Amino acid sequence: MRLEGSQLGWRYADGAWLFNDFSIALHSGEVVGLVGPSGSGKTSLGRLLAGYMKPITGTVILSGDNQHKGSYHPVQMIFQHPERAVNPRWRLSKTVTEGWTPDEALLEALGIQKHWLQRYPNELSGGELQRCCIARALGPDTKFLIADEMTTMLDAITQAQIWHTVLDIVHTRQIGLLVISHDHALVNKICERTVNFA
Amino acid sequence: MSQLAAVQQGKTRNGWNVRKRAYVSATGAGLLLVAIGIGSWLLGSAGLSVQLDNRNLPPSLAHLFGTDWLGRDMLSRTVKGLALSIQVGMLGAACSVIIAAVMGLMAATLGKTADRIITWLIDVFLSVPHLVMLILIAFVCGGGLKGVAIGIMLTHWPSLARLIRAEALQLMSAEYVLVSRKLGRSSYWVATRHLAPHLLPQLLVGFLLLFPHAVLHEAAVTFLGLGMSPHQPAIGIILSESMRYLSTGMWWLAVFPGLGLLATVRAFDKLGHYLRQLVDPRNAHL
Amino acid sequence: MPLLEVNKLSISFVQYVNGSVQQRITVVEELDFAINEGEIVAVVGASGSGKSLLAHAIMGILPKNVETTGSISYGGELLDEKLLQRHRGREIALVPQSVSFLDPLMRVGKQLHTRADGEVQDKERESLFERFQLGKHVARMFPFQLSGGMARKVLVSTAALGRTRLIIADEPTPGMHPDDVAEALGRFKQLAEGGCAVLFITHDIEAALQIADKVAVFYAGEAIELAAAEDFQGQGERLRHPYTKALWRALPQNSFEPITGTQPARSSDVQGCLFAARCSSYAEECKAKRPDSREVRGGMVRCLHAT
Secondary structure (H helix, E strand, O other), rough: OOEEEEEEEEEEOOOOOEEEEEEEEEEEOOEEEOOOOOOOOOOOOHHOOOOOOOEEEEEEEOOOOOOOOOOOOOEEOOOOOOOHOOOOOHHHHHHHHOOOOOOHHHHHOOOHHHHHHHOOHHHHHHHHHHHHHHHHHHHOOOOOOEEEEEOOOOOOOHHHHHHHHHHHHHHOOOEEEEEOOOOOHHHHHHOOOEEEEO | OOOOOOOOOOOOOOOOOEEEEEEEHHHHHHHHHHHHHHHHHHHHHHHOOHHHOOOOOOOOOOOOOOOOOOOHHHHHHHHHHHHHHHHHHHHHHHHHHHHHHHHHHHHHHOOHHHHHHHHHHHHHHHOOOOHHHHHHHHHHHOOOHHHHHHHHHHHHHHHHHHHHHHHHHHHHHHHHHHHHHHHHOOOHHHHHHHHHHHHHHHHHHHHHHHHHHHHHHHHHHOOOOOOOOOOOOHHHHHHHHHHHHOOOOHHHHHHHHHHHHHHHHHHHHHHHHHHHHHHOOHHHHH | OOOOEEEEEEEEEEEEEEEOEEEEEEEEEEEEEEOOOEEEEEEOOOOOOOOHHHHHHOOOOOOEEEEEEEEEEEEEEEHHHHHHHHEEEEEEEEEEHHHHHHOOOOOOOHHHOOOOOHHHHHHHHHHHHHHHOHHHHHHHHOOOOHHHHHHHHHHHHOOOOOOOOOOEEEEOOOOHHHHHHHHHHHHHHHHOOOOOOEEEEOOOOHHHHHHHEEEEOOOOEEEEEEHHHHOHHHHHHOOOHHHHHHHHHHOOOOOOOOOOOOHHHHHHHOOOOOHHHHHHOOOOOOHHOOOOEEEOOOEEEEOOOOO
């Protein structure tokens, strides 16, 4: 499969164009980095590719996708602030199983401990929540994953732990991964190729 | 620097946290409601009839709250009056909350034009003082129970509607709600599982805070003579009528109904206040 | 004598556990910390290690359901509510994590100016705005009109030469353009050279090492190591605590190899060394009691086996 954004353009209200005529393609099983300074529109680009927003100009095409309208979206996104990406009133067990039911093996691989699932988000740390968000996004129909500054708010050890697991899963399941980050060292370490965004 | 004084001494915690206070005030408000309900049922209408033999009696065992210038039992009148005021207040507050919810959600979901119109409407209603508006509406509707109830309904919704609109807008752009859609959940599912559980407590608190307000305003309008007809034993009427007799030393005519009104209003106001604190995540653990 | 000294600071949250029953959860336990004039100390650690709580405790802006014990002294005096009132926003400046710390109803320029500011400080701020490429109009804006990057720059500008003696910067850099990060860090350095103490709280070790003299490493509410910035090099041979070494090695520019496990959420759940469960040099004696802080090679460490 192939996720392709061609000649994309985006701006807020009447503001200046954040980017215009920007094209990017991502294949299954490929790990691509997207680096650029903050405020340059990386997050907006991620949201366009994941279908959270409609591009003002250009198109996002997912080839080989036969109608997913209204059902589980093959492109999933992981956000920078996991505490905003989970319902604060839900126990984590409900959040993790919102789209599908992850098996024990995946939870274990991600280092999610059983008792976390009985807790509320404010009782868990950012790293623990982010693991839960990743489990939620790795349903069997996920073909592409967009990780927007996924570990920016986490410490180095948690960051390394999470990336090692995610890269493993992505490789075995041939998921295309777009790593959006401002951290060149991180992107150089884990990505096969890098797109500079400016 | 060897002093080991506490930097921020543990706040005075006398075993009464907000949740306990909320429980207690909920029980208090509930008991008060039940007492007034049962009381007005038990007392029947016998006490409301004119008994010229028993005019102007001060409080006694036979007439705990005394009697008025027509010999009517003040306890019966107070309890009945409160029951009536509470009914009007409940009706007014409940309808206000419904209007607020509908308006707020419409503003948040129906697009920019609807939002602009509703926000404008909210501003208009908020810019005119409550009481003036209420009197006008009650007057136009020709007074009576209907007029007051409609007046309360139409004047108390704007501030809550504004709150609901803001909450709904924020919720709908919340990342976890957006993610939910991408996980294949329908908008109905999102509305019932993500939005409603968040908005319902807000509406409940809104209702509990509006209710005492509505009761007070009902009493005020009735006091001014624009509300209930004088035959109905509303608290506002009792108070306004008693004004004429206060100067002759018949204090019980105003004191007991006044205290009853104060207690009712205060009980629900407190309850709403504590619940609002608990609904706010910043104060959820006080 | 240190400018700021934190002595046996404990911070606990009071939370509902069941109905109206509340429980006290200790997240920072008997923390000792000190900073001298003209010194930049970076505080690094995972989220939940208590580094932001330290900043908030110093500024007296902890949430209401928090109880603290221990003492904080500033310039030799106990830093109580009264002293804080006098110095907060003047001698002691907070560079907060988000714009929500600014007064939403006050224009930016007016907020940055405090009573202690004379012409010198105002001039300085003007030139700073220029270097950050914030136009003159920014001073006339309200906080909600600022973009994320602009807001950060404004927040960094809150501290001023001559007036500020202690800066507490709580994660000031994430979300900033690299050039602006450099500018902001340079700004801190400049203030430190003028005799100001800078407490730089971050989880970004790299940014910390660019300017810090010393690095304090926090783990589960405890300062487990205080190292010179130069100790962070190579494979971390000069670092003292096994956690610090692991943290250093886990950076993508180093070996990117993580250790297993997670930081305990409450220090009270663990007896003995907080890091024992994840430690490679773990031994029976680590379990008995929490290691006291001791001096090793000019730094501080809380580990029985550090050499």
